[in-house]
Amino acid sequence: MIEVKSIRKRFGRKHVLKDVSFTAEKGQITCLIGINGVGKSTVLKAIMGLTPISEGAIRIDGQPVSSRLYERIAFIPDAIMMPPGMTVDACVRFMADYYASWNAKRAEELKGFFKLNGRDRVGELSKGNAAKLNLLLGLALDVDYVLMDEPFSGIDMFSREQIASVFASHLIEDRGVIITTHEINDIEHLIDKVVLLENGVVRREFDTETVRQEEGKSVMDVMREVYRG
Numbered sequence: 426m427i428e429v430k431s432i433r434k435r436f437g438r439k440h441v442l443k444d445v446s447f448t449a450e451k452g453q454i455t456c457l458i459g460i461n462g463v464g465k466s467t468v469l470k471a472i473m474g475l476t477p478i479s480e481g482a483i484r485i486d487g488q489p490v491s492s493r494l495y496e497r498i499a500f501i502p503d504a505i506m507m508p509p510g511m512t513v514d515a516c517v518r519f520m521a522d523y524y525a526s527w528n529a530k531r532a533e534e535l536k537g538f539f540k541l542n543g544r545d546r547v548g549e550l551s552k553g554n555a556a557k558l559n560l561l562l563g564l565a566l567d568v569d570y571v572l573m574d575e576p577f578s579g580i581d582m583f584s585r586e587q588i589a590s591v592f593a594s595h596l597i598e599d600r601g602v603i604i605t606t607h608e609i610n611d612i613e614h615l616i617d618k619v620v621l622l623e624n625g626v627v628r629r630e631f632d633t634e635t636v637r638q639e640e641g642k643s644v645m646d647v648m649r650e651v652y653r654g
């Protein structure tokens with residue numbers, strides 16, 4: 426389980442995260458939702474140790490984060506980090522050489538699933554295919570947790586649907602996933618838990634199935650209640 430406990434983060438005088446606490450379980454998809462600029466990416470970067478936090482604690486399976494624990498988490502940023510001149514296959518080879526946890530079989534499966542052409546260069550990929558390659562590079566790592574920052578941002582409906590279908594497939598296995606998104610419609614039926622952020626705090630944290638069964642509400646219904654008041 427990833428535990429985020431009362432984290433605070435300031436950029437200059439701006440308090441982006443005032444007091445954020447939530448948990449994300451292994452084997453579940455947890456979705457971090459909030460309007461632009463609310464601090465979703467900052468939370469993911471804080472978990473990965475990419476941005477220092479002013480206060481609070483982050484634990485992974487009960488342990489404070491450490492470089493050894495980071496080998497068990499993959500972070501998929503909102504844009505691909507590979508050089509534009511590299512081909513899809515060269516990116517895959519680079520990852521295989523660099524990461525001991527690289528799963529070549531899953532990488533090949535994902536390449537087929539997303540219909541990516543190994544000879545295409547990163548800089549020439551459509552937005553949708555770049556997002557798919559980005560996802561492949563993170564999901565092919567044998568890690569316990571995967572953090573994805575806005576995997577649907579700026580891509581067409583068909584690519585979004587294809588990406589969403591990965592979440593329902595065996596390619597996710599029993600890993601814990603934290604995803605940030607605005608495009609809740611595409612994955613509403615696939616997510617286990619929602620964390621709604623607003624003004625630097627968690628406004629609501631809930632299990633989607635519980636809310637569906639006990640309150641008869643969808644994630645969108647709860648979002649409307651919270652954000653429209």
Ligand SMILES: Nc1ncnc2c1ncn2[C@@H]1O[C@H](COP(=O)(O)OP(=O)(O)OP(=O)(O)O)[C@@H](O)[C@H]1O
Nearest residue numbers: 436437441459460461462463464465466467468575
């Ligand atoms: N390195 C930085 N220096 C200064 N301010 C920053 C920095 N990184 C983020 N911020 C500010 O912190 C706030 C939260 O940013 P963040 O990217 O976490 O939000 P977000 O919810 O992920 O937004 P979006 O949905 O647009 O991706 C924003 O106001 C942003 O301008």
